[in-house]
Amino acid sequence: MSWDDLAAGWERWSQLTAEASAPVDRWFLDALAPAEGQTILDVGAGTGEAAFLIAEHVGPGGRVLVTDGSEAMVDTARLRARRLGLANVETAVMDAERLTLDDASVDAALCRWTLYLLEDPAAALREMARVVRPGGRVAVGVWAQPDENPLVPLVSLDLVRLGLYDPPPASSHSLDLEPALRDAGLTPVRVEEVPFHWRFASAREAWEYVADAGGAVSRVLRGVDDGTREELRAGYAEALAEAGYVAADGSVAVPALAVNGLGVRPAA
Numbered sequence: 001m002s003w004d005d006l007a008a009g010w011e012r013w014s015q016l017t018a019e020a021s022a023p024v025d026r027w028f029l030d031a032l033a034p035a036e037g038q039t040i041l042d043v044g045a046g047t048g049e050a051a052f053l054i055a056e057h058v059g060p061g062g063r064v065l066v067t068d069g070s071e072a073m074v075d076t077a078r079l080r081a082r083r084l085g086l087a088n089v090e091t092a093v094m095d096a097e098r099l100t101l102d103d104a105s106v107d108a109a110l111c112r113w114t115l116y117l118l119e120d121p122a123a124a125l126r127e128m129a130r131v132v133r134p135g136g137r138v139a140v141g142v143w144a145q146p147d148e149n150p151l152v153p154l155v156s157l158d159l160v161r162l163g164l165y166d167p168p169p170a171s172s173h174s175l176d177l178e179p180a181l182r183d184a185g186l187t188p189v190r191v192e193e194v195p196f197h198w199r200f201a202s203a204r205e206a207w208e209y210v211a212d213a214g215g216a217v218s219r220v221l222r223g224v225d226d227g228t229r230e231e232l233r234a235g236y237a238e239a240l241a242e243a244g245y246v247a248a249d250g251s252v253a254v255p256a257l258a259v260n261g262l263g264v265r266p267a268a
């Protein structure tokens with residue numbers, strides 16, 4: 001699946017995403033403990049949000065390699081890094097399952113919200129374990145099941161009802177991280193759930209976010225006619241209210257549950 005067509009949508013909402021997912025970013029920072037001068041690799045980095053935070057911690061002598069399989073995502077990340085004045089960020093198009101990096105060439109690696117999208121997540125984890133130096137850390141983030149992450153499912157249920165969408169199996173958003181880290185040759189250190197809320201000024205803003213940055217669902221929404229789109233938008237606003245996610249002032253807070261795992265490459 002190409003992600004090039006979603007890069008602009010991701011960039012448009014990068015600030016909102018960063019604010020909502022701050023607890024996840026803090027977890028990654030704590031898990032990776034990036035130090036001055038280190039080289040940190042982000043795999044499937046999208047527009048680079050998680051990596052940019054880390055860039056501040058490795059200092060001018062360190063490097064953050066922002067990689068993604070989509071050229072448009074990488075281009076966006078490069079421009080954003082430049083705009084943010086992050087001179088220690090390098091970008092490259094790279095397939096997560098076939099990293100074009102030498103063995104033991106980075107100090108640590110992360111992969112947030114990408115593993116479960118890959119054909120072979122185990123291959124990507126093995127690749128991360130290969131390129132991290134002995135003793136180096138690998139931190140990965142996936143999602144708990146869809147009922148714990150209703151933001152997109154509240155739209156996709158309506159799309160399914162209208163015969164417009166065939167959702168992937170529930171298991172495809174998650175991975176059992178502890179055995180996955182172990183099978184890749186890493187020593188699992190911890191696997192933890194990290195709850196947070198997607199926060200929007202209004203139900204309309206929540207809808208626009210999902211329509212722009214909701215992955216496969218965004219693509220389906222682009223293809224529907226205006227009338228159907230309006231019907232879906234109204235249905236989404238109702239579903240948010242029924243679920244109790246809309247406050248008296250109209251603002252919206254939708255719960256989310258991320259699952260993060262940390263592994264270490266055994267010392268040689």
Ligand SMILES: C[S@@+](CC[C@H](N)C(=O)[O-])C[C@H]1O[C@@H](n2cnc3c(N)ncnc32)[C@H](O)[C@@H]1O
Binds near residue numbers: 047097114
């Ligand atoms: C849901 S986004 C997550 C982006 C980013 N890690 C974040 O947390 O904001 C998934 C990303 O995986 C990338 N991706 C999908 N398949 C890939 C592959 N085989 N190799 C590398 N990146 C891939 C997409 O281009 C997209 O940017």
